Amino acid sequence: MWKIAIIDDDRSVLKGLKSMIPWVELGAELVGEGMDGQEGLEIVRVSRPDIIVTDIYMPDMDGIEMIHSLRSDGYEGKIIIHSGYNDFEYARQALRLNVEDYLSKPISLQTLHAVLARAIRDLKLTRLPSPSIGLVKWHRQLGEAILTSQERKATLIIDDFLRQLDEQGVLALPAIRRFGIECWTMLTYALNEAGLPLDETFPPALIQEEINAFMKPDDFRCWIADKISSICKSRCSSEKHKEAVDFIIQYIQQHYFEEITLTELAEKVFISRNYLCDIFKKTTGETFHGYLTRVRMEKAKQLILAGKLHIYEIAQKVGYKNVSYFSTAFKKHFSGVSPTDINKRSLSELFKQ
Structure with a gap:
């Protein structure tokens, strides 16, 4: 028998x-049934349910906090959120915590049945052996290939892993959607830790929608x-842009x-x-002309403080004919x-302020 626990602070629900x-x-x-996150944690500790159906907004400990605690403790069961609030930020957090589904209240009988049935089908598939390479190792290899812009290598890693899944007969539709969520979640974390955040380029809600549309491996x-x-391609482009900006600065x-x-x-x-002009501003935070002027003015300041040249000579030495x-x-920069109207001492004191 598959074990299900329900957590909600509303007794009627x-x-x-x-x-x-x-x-x-x-x-x-x-x-088990509980009315807040703390009770939910205790139910999981005692009964180890395969599936948890939980609300988000609850006293003492809300649903997201409970799920985060469960995942941190290694709970790998299915979690289904049902909430009266269609909150994007909660949906985003739910995706990161590998939640099975995010349902809005009121829930129809047909929807609840379908979601639970899908979760149970996925659980049956997870009882099969995992591919020999291992998910963690696979994502690490894939992340390294992407970070070094080795698109061909990354594609081969994916194909090899899917081949192993296919040989074990675990590429049914529910499994491939679950695998899609796991893959993207772990890949996102791996790349984010390496300084390559993906959420702005690929919004989590859109990713979830695309994964739900999978019909075959x-x-x-x-x-x-x-x-x-x-x-x-974006990384290659960014690297080329950085090289171009570095060249201009030098x-x-x-x-x-x-x-x-x-x-x-x-x-x-x-x-x-x-x-x-656009990539220089995005990379340095300054416009090209702003940066050029700043470099020239700093050089001019050094020459004025040295006190060996006339103003017209300094102007020429920093690129100004007029x-x-x-x-x-x-005057505008400083x-x-x-x-022309201050001496070396007053200028020196001014620049120290």
Whole structure:
């Protein structure tokens, strides 16, 4: 018999769920009911249910806290959330905690039956041996391949793992959807820890919707291959962008005294002028012209403090042919301080403030 526990702070809901579940048809039994997360933890500790049906908003400890605690303790059973609140953030957390389904109240008899039946089918499949490579090792290998932008290697890792699953006969529809959720959740964590967050690019709610649409193993294979391709291409593009920005920064540091244009630099790194302007700002937090001006003004400040050159000479040495324009730029950059009306001592004191 499959063991089911129900957690909800509303007694009428507890009673209703118990009457709605087709226990005999599912081959299941009720092993516990609780009214908050703390009671839920105790039920799991004592009865070890295969499936937990729980609310979110409950006193003392809510459903998400309870689920997080259970997963941290190694509970691997199915968890179904039923809630009167359609909260995206809770749905997002539920996905990360590998929740089987997130149902909105009121729940129809047909929906409850279908979700429980699917959970039990998945549980039957999990009783079969796992592929020899192991999920944790598999995700680690896959994550490493993606982080190094080895798209071909990542695809081969997926194909090899699916082949092992196929040989063991565990690629039925419920299993492939469950595997899709597990795969994406673990992959997301692995890449996030390596500094590559995926949630902004691939919203969790959209991922769940796409996984629920799987109808056959090839759907998962094509889906994950497409995601990996997008991630790898994005990483390659990001790395090239960083190289381009690093080149520009170094070029400015070495040639700030020359006439430098963004168009000229764009040609050197084979990127369009407008696109280069955009990625430079995103990477450094400054515009190209803002960064160039800052470098020139800092160099000018050093020369003024040295006290060996006239202002017009300093202007030329930092890339300005027009002394008046240089003075205006200097005054703007240093909040009203002009290079022509202060002496070395007062300027030095000012820059120390």
